[in-house]
Amino acid sequence: MASQHFRITQLERAIIGFLVAPAVPAGLLYFYGLAKGYGDAAVVGPFILIFVAYAATVLMGVPAYLMMKKKRIHSFAAYILFGGLVGFVFSVLLTVVDTYPGQFFAVLRNSLGASLVATLYSATAAAVFWVITVWRSPKGPAVAAHGFADEKSDWSMLQWESEGGPVLLQSRDAKPEDKRGLYETAVVMEWRFAAAGLPDEATMSCVYLFEDALEAIRNEGVAVHVHTLTGNGLREWCYYTGNYPAFETRLNEVLASLPKLPIEVSFQADPQWDYWRKARSLTS
Secondary structure: OOOOOOOOOHHHHHHHHHHHOOHHHHHHHHHHHHHHOOOOHHHHHHHHHHHHHHHHHHHHHHHHHHHHHHOOOOOHHHHHHHHHHHHHHHHHHHHHHOOOOOOHHHHHHHOHHHHHHHHHHHHHHHHHHHHHHOEEEOOEEOOOOOOOOOOHHHEEEEEEEEOOEEEEEEEEOOOOOOHHHHOOEEEEEEEEOOOOOOOOHHHHHHHHHHHHHHHHHHHOOOEEEEEEEEEOOEEEEEEEEOOHHHHHHHHHHHHHOOOOOOEEEEEEEOOOOHHHHHHHHHHO
């Protein structure tokens, strides 16, 4: 029986990031303390900091991420900046809570060192979060200078049974709100790997190489990926582009860098995105 393959979604990456990133700086401080021979202090300090870090993540980190995602802010530098700001602001808020009226500025002057530690701690956690959540592959980040992003949290994965076995559909939930939503040419790429069923491990390894190469085209804004359909011995990718000759040129460049693959490409004018809508209706 062919095995099923799932790739982690953007939402799942974000959840993992929020769980892992706040703990990494504490772990680094713990090992640093052990190396310096701090004894129990090597455990107590990071243990306290990690609880504060998770509190700051829930109260400020999650809202900051959602705001940056909505504004399509994806750069590493921006995450470092906002992460450090979260740490600084949260440390100041803790100072306010623990300060008697009229003593705020005096306490703040004395706690600047702690605020600096909080800022560095939070910036480090933000860097780890960016690597887990935003950065996509060793070939580069998910978003190029054009600012386009294929956020998998804005996608759905659907599965149903057919006569040829299980069918999986990964589909964009809505048209992009930027200029890519105005693209009018549907491009369909098909890979027929068997008479029925899902691809095996060896085939999927080649499929992932092809998809990683396609990511460069998406990041350039030449085309937008709208669905991937797998089942009945076929894997299909649908893209929309505003300039098919440019897309074809880039696709040929991508294919030239890979082993020969059995990819068939077709295109058609589709200003209403009917092909994408038809694929989504398969489950209804």
